[in-house]
Amino acid sequence: DSGVTQTPKHLITATGQRVTLRCSPRSGDLSVYWYQQSLDQGLQFLIQYYNGEERAKGNILERFSAQQFPDLHSELNLSSLELGDSALYFCASSVGKGQWTHEQYFGPGTRLTVT
């Protein structure tokens, strides 16, 4: 158990809909990262927040957005869903934000199926 929790575990929704994925980082961790894992693209970094502020952006679509709240939990919002958005979405957390932070702790993931 990494200490990172993600809800829900599974989500099935239709094309065009909007969903919210939630992540609670390990106690004391200030950074939250979101990753997407699909069969064709592998594991890809989407976005990082550090103590409530956006820190880095990866291959995140404009239809996707995220935020980190004062209690440090984070939400990933996916809108206008397409079939290709079906994937496993992982949240990870770490203590720091930068060069000297090497360990990220991953949650169990949310499996999103778009029909």
Place this chain on the structure above:
Amino acid sequence: DAKTTQPNSMESNEEEPVHLPCNHSTISGTDYIHWYRQLPSQGPEYVIHGLTSNVNNRMASLAIAEDRKSSTLILHRATLRDAAVYYCILRLSGYALNFGKGTSLLVTP
């Protein structure tokens, strides 16, 4: 961002040592080398990291070539629980993890 190259798959016998290679010929002087693994149906898990010197921890050892263009993750005695996809990772400029395709390790009894 520098890239890594790993074999798609490797096979090992249980209780035998496993050497998982990784090439990172475009690594920069300040890039740390990280290894993560992903067990079936789980999120990735940190294994080890290093910069220049060889590193050991309770899970594995990391051997880094003198020119830093390659590294090897060493599992000293593979168990069935070690069957996973192993990722050799350099980081993106924002310090997020830049996962490649990884090496799928099969451990046979």
